[in-house]
Amino acid sequence: MSATSTPADPGRTRQPRMPIEVRREQVLDVALKLIVEKGYAAATMEAVAREADLAKPRVYSAYPGRGPLLRALLEREERRVVATLAEAMPSFTEDADFAETLTAAAVNLLRAVSEYPVSWRLLMLPADDTPPEVREHVSAGRRFALEQLRALLVWGSGRRGGLGGVDLELTVRALSAVGEQAVRLVLTEPTEFTPERYGDFARTLLRALAS
Missing domain, CATH: 1.10.357.10 (Tetracycline Repressor, domain 2)
Known part of the structure; x- marks a missing residue:
């Protein structure tokens, strides 16, 4: 490893890639959990990414924003x-x-x-x-x-x-x-x-x- 390289975070387990349909269901399940437990205001794109342990770009690849995500969930x-x-x-x-x-x-x-x-x-x-x-x-x-x-x-x-x-x-x-x-x-x-x-x-x- 070179002196300028950054080691991977050992505490974070990266989720494997999955078909977009499966990813969308995962994101919807997490959003539903947040809404039921904490209300609609808690279901932000950032909160969904954090709860699902996903990078934000993966959440946005499933749904381009909070509005489309909530519509799909409903x-x-x-x-x-x-x-x-x-x-x-x-x-x-x-x-x-x-x-x-x-x-x-x-x-x-x-x-x-x-x-x-x-x-x-x-x-x-x-x-x-x-x-x-x-x-x-x-x-x-x-x-x-x-x-x-x-x-x-x-x-x-x-x-x-x-x-x-x-x-x-x-x-x-x-x-x-x-x-x-x-x-x-x-x-x-x-x-x-x-x-x-x-x-x-x-x-x-x-x-x-x-x-």
Whole structure:
């Protein structure tokens, strides 16, 4: 080694090069962690690079700035949440019972929330410094949830006579509000408010209303 050369920092382990798609996912995961733990203001390009133990140019090669990074993160988490909503909805089969189908949808959704709380926290528990773009993505997810719930109630109205005279739109909105509150409680108080507890509650309530 020449007298003018600088030895590598022995305390820093350089990460191997990886495909850009993998790098982008890594950067998004780190940004999500920072936002959930410290708020949106903490998710700067410098902070992401430091948390991921990456050189800043590698972070910028994945996303050219904080704005594109946050947009990509929100779009990814919205896709995950929407996919969860779609998967939670049971099939509307001819021999299915309406009450059990509605209960299964609620339990499936809340179990998914328990399994992937970080994604749901980003969209359902926005911080005070939440950018306007986040609220737009929350609205998109809410619209999809309303569509799924509306389809379930339309199917159920043909199978359960008591639903025929109920205002469909008000029922959809009321159940959506109850569902959003359930998601928040599962996220913030998971030990006390479990998917199974909500499932038992839904079955009991629906039996009482049918009697």
